Amino acid sequence: MTDVSLQTAYQDEPQFSDYFALLKPRVMTLVVFTAFVGLLAAPGGMHPFVAFCAILFIAIGGGASGALNMWWDADIDAVMRRTAKRPIPSGRVSGDEALAIGLALSAFSVVFLGLATNWVAAGLLAFTIFFYAVIYTMWLKRATPQNIVIGGAAGAFPPMIGWAAATGGVSIESVLMFALIFMWTPPHFWALALFMRSDYDDAGVPMLTVTHGRPATRRHILIYTVLLAALALAMGVTAVAGPVYLASALILNALFLKGAVAIWRRDEAMAEADNYLVERKFFKLSLLYLFAHFGAILADQALARFGLTWEVFL
Amino acid sequence: MSLTHKHEIHTRRFSRNMGVGLTLVALIGIVFGLTFVKVTRGDFEVPRANSTIVGDQ
Numbered sequence: 001m002t003d004v005s006l007q008t009a010y011q012d013e014p015q016f017s018d019y020f021a022l023l024k025p026r027v028m029t030l031v032v033f034t035a036f037v038g039l040l041a042a043p044g045g046m047h048p049f050v051a052f053c054a055i056l057f058i059a060i061g062g063g064a065s066g067a068l069n070m071w072w073d074a075d076i077d078a079v080m081r082r083t084a085k086r087p088i089p090s091g092r093v094s095g096d097e098a099l100a101i102g103l104a105l106s107a108f109s110v111v112f113l114g115l116a117t118n119w120v121a122a123g124l125l126a127f128t129i130f131f132y133a134v135i136y137t138m139w140l141k142r143a144t145p146q147n148i149v150i151g152g153a154a155g156a157f158p159p160m161i162g163w164a165a166a167t168g169g170v171s172i173e174s175v176l177m178f179a180l181i182f183m184w185t186p187p188h189f190w191a192l193a194l195f196m197r198s199d200y201d202d203a204g205v206p207m208l209t210v211t212h213g214r215p216a217t218r219r220h221i222l223i224y225t226v227l228l229a230a231l232a233l234a235m236g237v238t239a240v241a242g243p244v245y246l247a248s249a250l251i252l253n254a255l256f257l258k259g260a261v262a263i264w265r266r267d268e269a270m271a272e273a274d275n276y277l278v279e280r281k282f283f284k285l286s287l288l289y290l291f292a293h294f295g296a297i298l299a300d301q302a303l304a305r306f307g308l309t310w311e312v313f314l
Numbered sequence: 315m316s317l318t319h320k321h322e323i324h325t326r327r328f329s330r331n332m333g334v335g336l337t338l339v340a341l342i343g344i345v346f347g348l349t350f351v352k353v354t355r356g357d358f359e360v361p362r363a364n365s366t367i368v369g370d371q
Binding site: 013014016017020049050053056112116 | 355
């Protein structure tokens, strides 16, 4: 090794933050928040420290599946502008290291969640990691334009895991929270695919925009948004929600439907003219949409602690 | 060689070493905390040492 190559190797040496980036911290915020809501919305109490540990292990499990996803997808991540700076394609972390970290943290998170809470929650976490890393990443992502629809289930499991950690089981309320994220994922990602124009084409990922075209994607966004709105509003009259949720859902779904209709009515020429302004706004709104719905569930649970439930208002 | 001698690798790997160190300390804290909560909450009961009856331990 020459002095120059040695110096370059030193400069490229991974830092702790590079390993942390393998865990997809931004996705982790969604996992943490929805798992937290699932755990708090569940009936029965839980020791605060055990609850904290449960959320931590769910987050670590989610991060581990992210590392496994980055290990498998390093080739296409290098091609896409949005993902080219990730630790593996940028050369800061090797694929083998990502695989080792992903496997080790998967095992750690599942075992510790089982020991801290119960094995139903641990089993659900193990299935979530398997679903995201194997079924979505290795199998569906490069094989079908329905990748996002089915793969969305992986991101929808955290509130169910949180609920299971608190109760030791699965119930209709936790399935409804799962369904809300499951139905939200397709319009969220298809809006992203519309304005990240050539990324998925370049990588050869069969997103709906690539296989069925952009007008079909716009139509699909509208259809899924209508179904999502129906589900979100129906949830408002179930035990998991309350007045805050229903009021928030009415406003958010009206805005979301308005955005979906606007996307459906546009064509590529109109979108290019304003640099996909409507699609970008819809994508940002989708993030607020999910956080606000789960925030509202949390607010209703807080009100319920003070005896303020539907029965008081009706 | 002095133990306090500062090598270049100490600076280069400071972030990694610090990160791993803090992670391990956090792990110890979590295991200790979980053990404390579970034992004090009654999830775990120490078997009576002087019991001779099978099934009474």
